[in-house]
Amino acid sequence: MSALHRDGYLLMPDLLTPAARSHIRAELTPLLGPAGRDPYRSRHIRRLYGVLHNTRATDPLIDHPRVLALLDRLLLPNYLLSQLEVVEVAPGAPARPASYDDQRYPLARPRPALSIAALWALDPGTTVTVWPGSHRWASRHPATPGAPLAPPPGSCTLLLGTLWHGRPPQSAAPSLTVTAQYCEPWLRTREAFTLSPGRQVARQLSNRTRQMLGYSIHPPDTGLVDGIHPNRLFS
Template identity: 35%
Template sequence: MNRANLNTRMQIGKGTTFLPGKKDPSVAKQIDHVLEHGYVILPSIFTKTEVDNANAELERLEASVSGPASKGGRNAFEGFQTKRVYSLPDKSRAFDCFPIHDTILKLNDYFLQPSYLLSSFHTVDIGPGEKPQGIHTDDGLIPLPRPRPLMGIGTMVSLDDFTATNGATTLIPGSHLWDDHQEPNRDAMISAIMPAGSVVYFLNTLWHSGGENTSNGRRRSLTVQYCQPWIRPYENFTVATGWEDLDQIPKRLLALMGFSTHEFMGYVDGRSPRAGVEMRKKRLIEWGIKQEEEKKGGSSKL
């Protein structure tokens, strides 16, 4: 990194530092809101058709065997009354539009460094009776003191209306400004109330949690998280996604999933990850042919 870039580093309160990128005028107000409060709600940025298609696919995936948490969470953090379908890029093309919405990417271009990655992309279907999730920050697994560098961005996409009673994401406004001595308190939390097709966008230094569902209905959503290009994502999309389907995935989404490089980071045998996949596919085909020939040769000797 050019040392001159370090002189532009911005510190937000006592909690967060980052290197600001391009501030697109079309999202300037949203950026200013995030800087002050740690989050911003983007109301109804997805169409009813996009939301309906996603919900239809969610019903199909939850009805099938779609991962270890598709019938219910395995621990209190996942939520025992909460269903999750992980690795969405490998499950359906109906979800492709959500991580690459223009407004979200423009915000990311300001808060994250170029070539940032998709860190996590899965459904969160909170059922009736679910308890509030533990209050956390999305960079909690990284043991660095505050103020610490911004490691990533979290977003929650509402596939149902988020209400105060059905498990809407809860957050503590301004907690991205805190140092390590200030403890989160649930009394300080607010609910991200918003209609279906909306997004709550927040820094991963912000304290937040999934809400309690005291209603009789579900709260369906997507969690889409992004990380700096030099961080290991939560989900390993380059392994989780079937190589035979890569050409069907939008190129921008493919890059976010890690089929891209940042400076020299992420290359495969000196090649781009996408070229590396083709190299491996070729070797697998050759290996398969050799195995078949050896089987046939063995059979002819009997």
């Protein structure tokens, strides 16, 4: 926690075994969409949208106990899964400019992070550019080059939503990552998880994951469905 608050990110190695990585990669790769749908229109990037609707391969990453143990100390109870994305970056992909995930929330800095991203590296060659300590900045943008970060395969890197980060040009082999973003329970999520994947898929998920999809109540009554707790929909 001290390192996370100091730097704005934390790399946790060896959370996935080689066998687990191989299994997840084999399940996800055939589901990737065509290159070019990325917001940066890169022909070197493929994504999977509607991850929970398409596969159960990433379920153990969403509620991984090592990740949730930290999130429990960083966010309010009943925090939500805001987005789940799978991205493959191939050699030749351009750099992604510096940004921070909380930019979509129009609140002045400096302030505590409202969201946290968990970046799971499945392959060698995953690269991120970070500006350590930038989560404490006010309104200024990065004026100097960031520090390169190369999460090893099987690792998970937590990034506070106020941390400036980017991606350098991809020069190695294609790298596949899974990113789960979590946010405070009173915010609107990036994906409407109560609509997709829907109740039938949600029944297959752990109770903790269902809560993070929005089948929960943030006191006193945020999240009601017809005046009752949304978890009653599964009874």
